[in-house]
Amino acid sequence: MQIEETALPGVMVLTPQRHGDARGFFSESWNRQTLQAAGLDLPDFVQDNHSLSAQPGTLRGLHYQAPPMAQGKLVRCGRGALYDVAVDARLGSPSYGQWVGVTLSAANGRQLWIPPGFLHGFVTLEPDTEVIYKCTQYYSPEHDGAVRWDSVGIDWGVEAPLLSEKDRLAPAFVQWESPFTYEGTA
Numbered sequence: 718m719q720i721e722e723t724a725l726p727g728v729m730v731l732t733p734q735r736h737g738d739a740r741g742f743f744s745e746s747w748n749r750q751t752l753q754a755a756g757l758d759l760p761d762f763v764q765d766n767h768s769l770s771a772q773p774g775t776l777r778g779l780h781y782q783a784p785p786m787a788q789g790k791l792v793r794c795g796r797g798a799l800y801d802v803a804v805d806a807r808l809g810s811p812s813y814g815q816w817v818g819v820t821l822s823a824a825n826g827r828q829l830w831i832p833p834g835f836l837h838g839f840v841t842l843e844p845d846t847e848v849i850y851k852c853t854q855y856y857s858p859e860h861d862g863a864v865r866w867d868s869v870g871i872d873w874g875v876e877a878p879l880l881s882e883k884d885r886l887a888p889a890f891v892q893w894e895s896p897f898t899y900e901g902t903a
């Protein structure tokens with residue numbers, strides 16, 4: 718397991734080992750002990766999500782669930798490729814409003830760990846991209862929210878992405894009141 722920090726403290730890139738042979742490869746996509754041995758102790762996951770986006774240039778985000786249903790997410794790509802983005806939304810954080818983006822693909826096997834308190838969004842880079850992610854809290858529509866994709870200064874690499882109605886109507890980051898507060902940890 719390779720663990721890399723990003724420019725945003727707390728947001729990490731995890732790349733599990735792949736055991737290749739003439740058939741293809743085998744990889745343990747999630748193993749708590751492996752991460753603990755590497756010094757990374759993530760919270761428990763309670764829900765796995767899986768989405769398919771048929772068109773490249775599909776953008777889902779920027780999303781969050783407010784406390785007490787805030788979600789940490791471990792995101793990976795099952796098919797295709799995506800540019801995955803996290804934004805620090807914790808009021809009082811030294812990196813508040815800052816973002817980081819990582820290309821995740823079925824080919825590179827990279828995963829992005831996004832702690833609670835961060836907005837999450839992605840834009841797909843290939844047709845029929847499938848995104849699979851583990852969440853540390855259950856889905857709660859009452860706590861679900863969105864911030865406009867183009868209001869944080871993120872370089873998505875697309876001008877006119879395919880958006881849901883919810884994402885089209887989301888408030889801009891500067892108008893949005895974050896429900897998250899920074900607690901002095903990464």
Ligand SMILES: Cc1cn([C@H]2C[C@H](O)[C@@H](COP(=O)(O)OP(=O)(O)O[C@H]3O[C@H](C)C(=O)[C@H](O)[C@H]3O)O2)c(=O)[nH]c1=O
Nearest residue numbers: 766768777778780781790837838839855856857881883
């Ligand atoms: C998130 C979620 C959604 N749903 C239902 C609700 C809707 O009927 C349908 C599509 O939901 P939504 O349009 O919110 O899906 P995305 O736009 O992919 O949203 C997700 O994409 C971003 C990038 C995320 O990080 C979040 O997990 C989530 O906000 O699935 C569920 O049944 N369970 C769930 O956990």
